[in-house]
Amino acid sequence: MLPYKSLFLINKNLKTPVYQQITNQFTSLIRNGTLKSGQKILSSRVLSEVLGVHRKTVIMALDELLTQGWLETKQGSGTFVAKSLPEIKPQKLKESENISIKKAGFSFEQKPILCREVVKASDKLHLDDGFPDPRLAPLLDLARAYRGNLIHGNSYVKLGYGDTKGSYWLRQELATYLNESRGLKITPENVLIVRGTMMGMYLLTTAFVKANDYVVLSEMTWASAKINFQHAGANILTIPTDENGIVVDALEELCEKYLIRLIYVTSHHDYPTTVTLKADRRIKLLKLAEKYRFIVFEDDYDYDFHYQSKPLLPLASADEVGVVLYSGSFTKSISPAFRVGYLIAPEEVIEHLSYYRRIIDRQGDVMLENAIAELLHEGIIQKHLRKSLREYRERRDFFCELLSQKLKNEVSFQIPEGGMSVWTTFDKSIDLVKTAENALKNGLYFSNGIQHNLPNNTINATRLGFASSSVAELEKCVEVLKKSILNI
Template sequence: MQALASLIHLDKPAKQALYLQIATQISELIRTGILLPAQRLPSSRQLAELLHLNRRTVVLAYDELLAQGWLQSKTGNGTFVASHIPRFQPDAGDKIGTGKSQNINAGFAFKTPDFLNRPVLRIHSPYHLDDGFPDVRIAPLEELSRAYRTQLMTGNIYEKLGYGDTRGSHWLRHELSDYLNQTRGLHTTLDNILIVRGTMMGLHLASTALIEPGNYVAVGESGWSGATINFQQAGAHFLKIPVDSYGIDVDELEKQCQQHTIRMVYITSHHHYPTTVALRADRRVKLLQLAGQYGFIIFEDDYDYDFHYQSKPLLPLAGADRAGMVLYCGSFTKTISPAFRVGYLVGPADVITCFSKLRRMIDRQGDTILENAIAELLQNGIIQRHLRKSLRTYRQRRDLFCSLLKDKLDDYLEFEVPDGGMAVWTRFDKNIDLVKVASQALRKGLYFADGSLFDIPGTSQAATRLGFASSNPDELEHSVAILEQLIKFKS
């Protein structure tokens, strides 16, 4: 009895009830062969005295173990380890009663591919020149909150709060179809639209459904790692296509088509990621021609279409696609906030149906209430008004930020004022250790990416994206002042 009591270690301040602690540890002693089948246990009164507990606590523990089948009770004779329990061989590596070893290391083998080891970005610093995020302080949060509450509290609650269409809210797909047709020159119905959590989900669905191991996928060099990891997971081979000031080099792409059977081309045609350059009109025409000629799919990631400052945004490739070769993907991440995971994948209806079936395997449906709330904002023109307001705001911030970089750090970096987007592709002097500067800046309260993710293998570009949209004028001035202090006065 004393031996059993000595093996039970209780943590009274813990949130888990004491009787569950006792039950868990006794079952672990049985599992590891310390307590044997048909072995008699102390009475509840005896064990309670040894553990300095109320008898009721031990009774509850025994009742739990009896219900689970670990113990059996013989009237008038006591409580025993169940005789039907197989005899376990003790494992010297087991940490009896701790319940911690299995929470750290799995007992089975598995592999984590190196390409999945990407840092999860969480910015807590007061100042940030990020990847090109929106300023959530100017987002229509009050209007969205009211719309969300309306959707949550009115109408057919059974229908709204139950299972819905795996393709997404019917209302949002209808509103998006009208919106995309009007603003982007697309030719869609709601059957051409799948609501997704964001571009990453769209890429995952497309790469899983359409790419087989060994297929070739062409991407710009450099590009977005979020896209490449999806293609790697699908087992694709990469063809890196150079990108210049006019976008991806379609002549080089044509040469690769003559040598390889390319399954998909991933492109950010409006503002190439990370350099922000737009794909020139003649290259757009040729890219569509090559898709028709060689039969490859174009995945067009239009992550910040609405923010173009020089003129009207360039219409997507999808609007000029007459052969059904383009999949078009966007989201409300840059429009409202990264926290609201609502995006859209546009394509031929039969492909969208396929994707919706695949999506059901990993995510039965999205947030129907949020999707309907966004549909209401689209229908009422609130998102459209917000975009016009934020476009003016971000243009002013772009102009101020580029002016600050020019005035304060002209001798140490170079850039082109972007025609659109929410970040400036900035190339630093090769003598500047960008990784070190980014680390020093973070200690001073300024976050920016050190550029290592954008390096072409075997080279160091000393270049990074400096986002301006999420910072107000005072914050931009303070951020540049920190950069100036670290670069100008320490070089």
């Protein structure tokens, strides 16, 4: 006779129903070999007395175990552990039965390029990669719009499966907004709603980039973009960046040697340096794309925040042959938490990409997409962007003045024409990695800049984001940064 009373631990204060606790513990005892195939189980009456629970509760548990195939009954003989179960050898219990499984029971290839630390938001001081300040976002308006779209209208349509290309209302509003603000000439059929630029890039590489295709990036580029193309098996070629953006003449030289499939560009505010690609280079880039028939993936991650006169129109606005895929998102406009972005491309490209989108993410958050569409329609997002632009310009000016005053011997930089961060080069005598570590201990986060280094060339520079911190917070950030600097 098994000591049932010591094997079963019933806790009536748990949210898990008692019958389910009994069921779960029975299956555990069978799995670990304590209860063996063919072994007889106590009757429901005896078991209820032993466990101190109502007989109906035990009957519910036994019925569940019978239904799942763990137990079987023999008329006139009682209930037994199912004989059809494979023989299980008893295993030694470790310190706890609830230890999580760490190692997979199958083999798989782990790509080192995908193993990166995930940067998470914290309540520390931060000079981040160039993120917006969620405190400025129109959250009350967004909540109102989301709630309204959730409870009004035909619930079967709104809460059911939708278009894999995204909310048609949002695509309409985006087409109007982008035509007015960026000089595009598009319809809703040129718009694919995605979770963000990362998702758009993954769809792009899956659909259009094959192993051994040649992809061109700037020497210092967004790491996530590079990883996407490496994951696709592309051959990566690089071109330099100067004060006028990517060197397009270097791209032309590559076109004469290789069959280029795609170039990834951040033309408005180069990543990471924030410089703007000048007009003559834009024209030449489009001509090269037309001549050599390669894709231009234009990542316009913070178009709305340009402080020197009016922002330059994107490459997509001058694309007459359909070579530019234009990407943007509301991550920088509102907050990274709201995963709504868009890809703009010729209609047949959008149709093609929607097939791929369907197999990884059937559709996005239709309620959120419709809420953003409502705010665009009402002009609330446009108003928010104008207000944020003024605020971020003030923060940029204040932060740059602080750097000039407090760290004039330690750093050098150019005041950015736009964007949310300052590309900052530290004096060679400063160990940037150790300084970042020291700053974190003192309550300030900023990137150590390792990802921007070139082969055999330590840039010793990083992006210091100013937009997500108030003026008072920026002042504290610079104080901590100054105290944290460590010379080699």
